[in-house]
Structures are given as structure tokens and as C-alpha cells.
Amino acid sequence: MAGLHLSSILPNPNRRTLAFIFLTALLCLLSYLLGIYQNSRSSLPSPLPAHRAAADCLLRPLPRPPSSAGADLDFLPHHYAATALPPLPDGDLPPIPFCAHNFTDYCPCQDPTRERRFPMHNLEHRERHCPAPDERVRCRIPRPEGYRTPLPWPASRDRAWFANVPSKRLSIAKAEQNWVRVEGNWLVFPGGGTSFSQGVKWYVDQMAKLFPLKSGEVRTVLDIGCGVASFGGHLLDYNILTMSVAPRDVHEAQVQFALERGLPAMLGVLSVHKLPYPSRSFDMVHCARCLIQWAGFDGLYLLEIDRVLRPGGYWVLSGPPIHWKRLYKGWQRKPQDLQAEQNAIEDLARRLCWKKVSEKDTIAVWRKPTNHLHCSKKSKILKSPPFCEGTDLDFAWYKKIELCITPLPKVEVAEDVAGGSLEKWPRRLNAAPPRITAGSIKGITVKTFYQDNQIWNQRVVHYEAYLSSLKEGKYRNIMDMNAGLGGFAAAMSKYPVWVMNVIPADGTNNTLGIIYERGLIGTYMNWCEAFSTYPRTYDLIHADGLLSMYINKCDIVDILLEMDRILRPEGAVIIRDHVDVVVKTKRVAEQLRWQSRIVHSEKGPFHPEKLLIVDNSIAASAN
Structure with missing residues (x-):
């Protein structure tokens, strides 16, 4: 070690850099x-x-070191251990062109021209059907004519620019039901809807009288057939986070409207495959006139709701057939058909061991048992579906729904909560989740959980120095493409934002259940495909180690094109990875005409992990 000096660590060091x-x-x-x-x-x-x-x-943030050329910091790959990457061509790469104007709202995996190839039975044609590699388009999605910067939160919850979501079909079709209306250049969301005749506030306040919404017991909600997500928007007043889900149907822009308002939402449908969420994830599942055949197909869809409900969670059904005796004429349905439908739902709920909590007016509430100790004993008497078998019951990416009950973790006594009880919100966010205390994921302990929280708090402080708009409230919809334990989302909770926590379906650890136990939301995803959302729906995208994970699975250009598709025009991206990967990504960012720069991570100049900071608001302000 006697001869060790800086020149042996940094090959060919520049004297000015060493002095700096x-x-x-x-x-x-x-x-x-x-x-x-x-x-x-x-x-x-x-x-x-x-x-x-x-x-x-x-x-x-370190000031730029002295340089005779005035260039950015030298992060050339030869400074660090090499990562196996395809060679980069010399010289400037040509810019990636824009797609044709009819691609403005292009959703690759929910493309209506592709869905015609698939059967309509069980709404299978509405599911994800992604293009094959040779069918992908390599162009940037254009913005609609007249596009404007979205309103900041919370003003965006009540109104948006019509030019940003120019869907006349939905705004006209649903104007009578008070979903949304056009006023000049604005889309206005009055908080009405098919089931909210007296307004969504009144509807949620009535629901709060039936079971606890204010106590912190209910934090994560799944809203099936969400419309424009007014229900989820109002639940935010109760500190409840809602994953609003709807297919791309005849009212094609419902999810797009929701995200433009700054509300969590994604394209999805109850069909053949499981919803892309882990078992025991949501505190409540809600359906308001979502037109799903709950008792049809041998109860297939209600079995899926049972899977994603946590022990003791609530299922809320409003609209047909609930309260049919009074409303059947308005629904233009026969009373005997509605009675048979409700009887079938009640019977299936009993066979799932659910308990009916309340029924008032058009709202009915059931509760899932906190464990299956008694249910397993009564299953033969109730003629319940069999219990599913398998080792990883959480995993739900392109897995078909099974006609079986997803078993809850075993308990010793009837009073125990299967899988462990959860803290009430907001303590739930930073308390060690039961999946960790139970040791269900190898290598993740309570100690590593708390260390992860500290690391992400430091990292977010470091990000603040490069993205001043974080403190200014410019960002609302945020995506973490490789969320881990949800530490980034937890650290971002001090801002008025929500985070879509994505766990790569082909990753090493399935940690999405941990994220839900923290009171956060997210989904599974394979990033060699397109995400289930519309273009221009996220303000900030965060990718930690994601490109290293996928570098030998698919082309980085396609992943960055997908990021460009879902990013709002003045949005930002933080890519955190090995310097070799970051340098390669910087070249692609230049092809996309992103305003980007490479900077040190909080670990300093000697660590091989670097950040690519993209801030497209710089380009917008320059224009």
C-alpha cells in the first residue's frame, strides 16, 4: 500500500480536477x-x-470543477469497473422522430385496433395485449394541439384544460350525469356521477356512517370501474389513497381524465387474468354501478376481490341490484331478475365467509374475515370453493384467476389477524410491515427496512438540490419504476404528491405486498412492455437501478421511449444507475431531446453510482 496515490485510483488524472x-x-x-x-x-x-x-x-451539490473546455463533469466509463454494454456508435445520434398526429393518445398495450383480434368473452379483449417486438413503433408521442401545462394540485382536482384531454365523447355523454362538463377552455369536475346523484361528498359521507373511514384503519382502496375517479378524489380528504381502475372502453378517456386531475389511476379490467396487485393488499374494494357480473362465471370475479382484500377488509357495492325494490323501474330491470342477482351475491359472500356489515339505501358493505380458522371448518357445509394451492400467492402478473379461495396465512387462535395486524395510518407508513417481521422475504429484515428508510430520506434531500420544483409543488403524479421497499415514496410523502410504486415482475424480490402494508399503492410490471396508462400522465419518473436490470433483456431505447410517452412535456426524470449505464442513457436522452445532465449521487465523486437528471421544464422556459 506504500505506493498508493490518487493516480492509481483515477487513471490519467487532470491536475485541476485533483486540486478541486x-x-x-x-x-x-x-x-x-x-x-x-x-x-x-x-x-x-x-x-x-x-x-x-x-x-x-x-x-x-458540488460546483463544476475547473475545466479549460467548460464541459460537464467527466464521467467516462473507463474511470470505473466496466459493465457489459453494447458499443456506442461514434458521433451524434439522429433524433428520434415524432409519431403521426393520430398517435396522440396511443396506449400500446390497450390499443383498440389490436383488441379486435381477441375474444370478447369475459372482456378478454379489454385486457393488456402488447405489440410484439417487430410491431413496436419507435417514435415519440406528439402532444395534442393547444396542450397547456396542467394545473397544480389541488386546483387540478376540480378542473383541467380541455385541450389536454380533448375527449368530446366522454364529456358530452356524461354531462347529464354530472361527471364532467365543458366550460369554455375548461373541463370542470363537479363531483357527480351515475351513483352520486347528490354529489360524491354526500355519497362518501353516507358511507362513513356505515364503517370507519376516519380512524386510519382504511388507507388503501381499489375502485373498480372508477369513471373519472371522483370517488377516489374525495377519499383523499380522509387520508385514503385510492387505486382507480377502468378499461379503455367506449368512454375511452376515463383514466386519462383521472390522471389529468392528479388522481391515482391506471387502465385495467376484471377479466381472465388476475389484477396486477398482490394478495392481501387493499383495505377496501369499491364498485359503484361498475356493471360487473359478480355472481356470474361461478363467482370468478368476487374470488379475485377476495384475493386482493386484506384480512378484515371491506367490500362496498352500490347500485344494481342493491335496493332494487325501490329503484328497479329506473334501472329498467325486472324485479325478479334483480332479486335473483342479489340472492346469488349474498350466497357467494357467505361461502367466502364474508359478513354483511350494513345495507342502507343503495350501499351494501361486506367484511372479509380476519383469518380462515373457522372458514376452513365450515367450507364443506357452505359448499365453498376450494382453497388455492401454491407457494407464491402474491404474484399476479399475467396469471389467470382461479376458481378457488386464496388462503390466508395460518393463525393459532381465532382472535389473530392472518399475516399480522397493520398499524393505523399514518403510523403504518414507517412501521415495520408484517411481511418483514414474519421474515417472508429472504434477506429483508426489520433492520434493513429502517436502514432503507434512512437511505431514501438522504437521497430525496439530495434530489431537492437538482429539482427545485419539488418544493414548489409542481409535481403531483410520480412513478417509481423500481420501488423496492417503497422507501422513495415514503420519503416523498412530505410533498403533496402520490407515487405509483412499480415492482418489476421479473425482479429478484416480490416486495409489492410490503409496499401495500405501508399504506402505499403500486403494481407489477415488465418494463420490456408498455405501462397501462395514457400518454402525458406523470410529472416525475424515478428509476433506481432499473436499466441495469433490463440491459440484457430489451433495448434501453424502448424503455426510454416508454418513459417519454408517459411523461408530461415539462416533466422530470431521475435515473440512478452505474456510471456506464448512465453514460449510455445520456446518449439516448439526447436523441429524445431531453434536457439532461449527469451528476454525482449523494455518495460523492468516487462512487460509480451516478444520476442522470432530466428537467424538461428548462427547455419549456427557454421556448
């Missing part, structure tokens, strides 16, 4: 010593403890 690094380290040392000195002087106020002063110095 030395001076930076010296300043941090002086900051540390000054903190010690001030702490020892009672007469002098100490702005920071010594260790905080040093940490502040190290986390502060």
Missing part, C-alpha cells in the same frame, strides 16, 4: 472543525452540530 477534489475535502474538514469549535463555545450559537455540518457539506 482536494480543496472540496479540505472545506468539508474545516466545516467539521468549525462545528466542533462552535459547539464548545456556549456564547456562540451553533447553526449545526459538527456531524451535521460535515454531512451538509458532503450532500451539497
